[in-house]
Amino acid sequence: MATHIITLFATKEKPTPLTILDDEGHQSNTDGGDKNLTTTFNKGDTIIWKVDIYSDISSIDAITQLETRLGKIGVIAPIFKSKPSLMNNGTKNWSAELRKDISFDSLIVEYTITYTVNGKQHTQDPKLQIRKPSS
Numbered sequence: 001m002a003t004h005i006i007t008l009f010a011t012k013e014k015p016t017p018l019t020i021l022d023d024e025g026h027q028s029n030t031d032g033g034d035k036n037l038t039t040t041f042n043k044g045d046t047i048i049w050k051v052d053i054y055s056d057i058s059s060i061d062a063i064t065q066l067e068t069r070l071g072k073i074g075v076i077a078p079i080f081k082s083k084p085s086l087m088n089n090g091t092k093n094w095s096a097e098l099r100k101d102i103s104f105d106s107l108i109v110e111y112t113i114t115y116t117v118n119g120k121q122h123t124q125d126p127k128l129q130i131r132k133p134s135s
Contacts, residue, residue: 063112
């Protein structure tokens with residue numbers, strides 16, 4: 001199982017949209033780009049949301065999976081083994097482990113990052129995709 005880093009950046013002058021950079025080389029700093037930014041992972045991987053050291057983000061306040069529906073199948077169970085949370089290492093970074101028992105391959109899940117810059121909360125909604133296992 002691998003660990004992946006998604007780096008977050010915002011300034012007091014431009015708190016939104018959030019600049020997002022993942023370890024696959026995807027980057028966005030527009031509302032539309034952030035909503036379409038999709039980072040791909042394997043089941044069981046760990047994700048770290050890292051606040052860039054030059055960022056004015058004072059905190060990540062929440063990382064929440066949005067409700068995901070697949071046609072007539074209904075609501076998909078959470079993809080995270082446990083809710084994303086602040087890392088216990090003295091940083092502003094958050095982490096979560098993806099469940100190993102996710103029953104769908106190539107599932108794309110939207111989630112919300114809630115963060116604070118200069119005392120004001122903002123949100124951004126990128127996506128995670130569970131990679132289809134190689135045969």
